[in-house]
Amino acid sequence: MIGYYVIAGVMFLVGMLVSNRLKSKFKQYSAVSLLNRMSGKEIAEKMLRDNGIMDVQVISTPGFLSDHYNPQDKTVNLSPDVYEGRSVAAAAVAAHECGHAVQHAVAYAPLKMRSALVPAVQISTTLSQWVIAAGVVFMGFGGGSQTILLIGIALFAISTIFSLITLPVEYDASARALRWMESAHVAVGSEHDGAKDALKWAARTYLVAAIASVANLIYFIMIFLNRRNDD
Numbered sequence: 001m002i003g004y005y006v007i008a009g010v011m012f013l014v015g016m017l018v019s020n021r022l023k024s025k026f027k028q029y030s031a032v033s034l035l036n037r038m039s040g041k042e043i044a045e046k047m048l049r050d051n052g053i054m055d056v057q058v059i060s061t062p063g064f065l066s067d068h069y070n071p072q073d074k075t076v077n078l079s080p081d082v083y084e085g086r087s088v089a090a091a092a093v094a095a096h097e098c099g100h101a102v103q104h105a106v107a108y109a110p111l112k113m114r115s116a117l118v119p120a121v122q123i124s125t126t127l128s129q130w131v132i133a134a135g136v137v138f139m140g141f142g143g144g145s146q147t148i149l150l151i152g153i154a155l156f157a158i159s160t161i162f163s164l165i166t167l168p169v170e171y172d173a174s175a176r177a178l179r180w181m182e183s184a185h186v187a188v189g190s191e192h193d194g195a196k197d198a199l200k201w202a203a204r205t206y207l208v209a210a211i212a213s214v215a216n217l218i219y220f221i222m223i224f225l226n227r228r229n230d231d
Contacts, residue, residue: 007212007219008212011208011211011212014208015205015208015209015212018204018205018208019205021201021204022065022201022202022204022205023065026065026089026093027089028089029087029088029089029092029195029197030081030087030089030090031087032088032089032194033086033087034086034087034088034091034186037086038086038186039083039085039086039090040082040084040086040090040091040093040094041060041078041083041084041094043090043091043095043186044058044097045058046184047094047095047098047102047180047184047186048076048101050184051098051105053105055074056074056075056076056098056101057074057075057076058075058076058078058083058094059075059078059083060078060080060083061077061078061079062079062080064079064081065079065093066079067082067093067096068100069097069098069100069101069104071111071115074101074104076094076097076098076100076101077097078093078094078097079093082094088187088191088195088198089195089198091181091187091191091195092177092181092187092195092196092198093198093202095181095195096173096177096202098177098180099172099173099176099180100169103169103176108172110165110169110172111169113165114165114166117158117162118162120158121158121159121162123155124155124156124158124159125159127152127155128152128158129152129156130152131148131149131151131152132149132152132153132156132220133152134148134152135149135150135152136223146224149220149224150224152220153217153220153221153224156213156217156220159213160210160213160216160217163206163209163210163213163214164213164214166206166210167206167210170202170203170206171203174199174200174202177195178192178195178196178199181195
């Protein structure tokens with residue numbers, strides 16, 4: 001399991017760097033006011049209207065960068081800095097979250113797949129590491145440990161698939177947001193460039209998570225294959 005901790009450590013450091021960069025970008029573009037002076041709430045409501053979505057509510061949620069779209073109750077949840085903000089950063093985040101609402105409205109396939117995996121991911125996230133650890137520990141006690149390890153790998157693979165499916169969901173939501181911001185003249189010129197830059201770094205947090213998950217999955221598979229070859 002040493003390799004796992006090495007991979008996890010490296011990816012944790014990379015993730016921290018990307019996360020800090022994202023926070024820096026958000027702070028930078030939070031200081032750039034929109035010429036139209038619209039708040040994140042107003043931008044979100046306008047994007048929803050422009051896309052013919054009338055059954056989604058825009059609400060404020062506590063936290064920093066806690067913004068998300070909830071398909072269960074059809075709410076766009078914006079953190080206070082975004083909900084009340086009138087900056088390029090607030091506009092980018094608000095529009096991105098509405099991009100998910102648009103995906104939901106048009107039945108975007110990757111979003112449907114990700115939503116369908118949520119129950120399984122909740123189980124796999126809780127159990128996979130424990131089952132894999134048990135499989136590795138009991139390797140020396142017979143072939144049954146291989147089965148335990150294989151079950152753990154299968155559970156971990158569900159989380160990896162979820163991470164990979166999340167990538168097109170997040171990138172597509174940003175692309176929808178940027179197209180709409182440009183066509184609706186919500187952010188123009190340097191404002192649009194700033195929004196694009198902010199969303200690019202937000203997407204990279206998901207990319208790092210997906211790479212880390214794939215790397216760990218490959219590592220666990222190699223442990224299993226090496227163990228089987230030794231028997």
